[in-house]
Structure formats: C-alpha cells, structure tokens
Amino acid sequence: MDQVWGFVKYVAAAFCGAGLVYIATSHSSVNLPDANSAVPLADINFTYADFITLMLTCVTVVLAAVGIGIGVVAAYTISNLKDDAKTEVNAAVTKRMKEVDEKLDKVEANLEKKVAALAYGIGQNLDDDADPDTEER
Numbered sequence: 001m002d003q004v005w006g007f008v009k010y011v012a013a014a015f016c017g018a019g020l021v022y023i024a025t026s027h028s029s030v031n032l033p034d035a036n037s038a039v040p041l042a043d044i045n046f047t048y049a050d051f052i053t054l055m056l057t058c059v060t061v062v063l064a065a066v067g068i069g070i071g072v073v074a075a076y077t078i079s080n081l082k083d084d085a086k087t088e089v090n091a092a093v094t095k096r097m098k099e100v101d102e103k104l105d106k107v108e109a110n111l112e113k114k115v116a117a118l119a120y121g122i123g124q125n126l127d128d129d130a131d132p133d134t135e136e137r
Helices: 002-025 048-120
Strands: none
Touching: 002 048
C-alpha cells in the first residue's frame, strides 16, 4: 500500500508541476521583487490547448507505465501458477494411481480362484468378489 501511495504522490507532483509550468509560461513577463521593470520571458506561445495536450500526455505516460507494470507482474504470476498447477496435478495423479493399484491387487488376488472356477467347474459363484468397487457404489 505504501508503494501505491508513493506512486500517487509522484503523479500528483507531476500534475502540479505541469500546472506551474503553464502558469509560469502563460504570462509574457515576470515582476521580480526589487526590480524597476518587468523581466520579459522567452516568447513561448503556450495556450490552454497546449496545456491540455501536456496533461493528456502525462496521463498517457502514466497509464503506459501502469500497463507495463501489470504485464511484468502477470509474467511472473503466470509462471508460478503453471508450477503450482503441475504440482497439484502430479499429486492428484499419484494418489489416483495408488488407488487403482490397490484395486488391481484385489482383482489379481481373486483372479486365480475365478480361473479355477471356470476351468475346473468348482462350485464358486463367478460374481462373488468380481468387482472390488461394488461396496463403494
């Protein structure tokens, strides 16, 4: 928050400076203290339209700087998001693979009994323990 407040102060100082430049250059002469006559300024035809142009240019430069800053932050953030997503996906896949391996081990343990039942006609029902997921459904 302190950085934002500092940035706002710099922008305000830029606008005040532009305003002072306009005021100083909009007069044709400056009366100095203890001077007998006015000191003429350089002939700068600085009109209100020129002042508005200067102010709009300042706003454009500030907005461009903010856009560049947002782009830099986004570049760092997207790489971090990609890394976090990879980590989460790897963890989820590893967890699911362990679950699938456990279920396959259960099926393999009963596979020999099922083959024997089919091959030798042993009186075991083929649907018993055929699917280890039936309790979860």
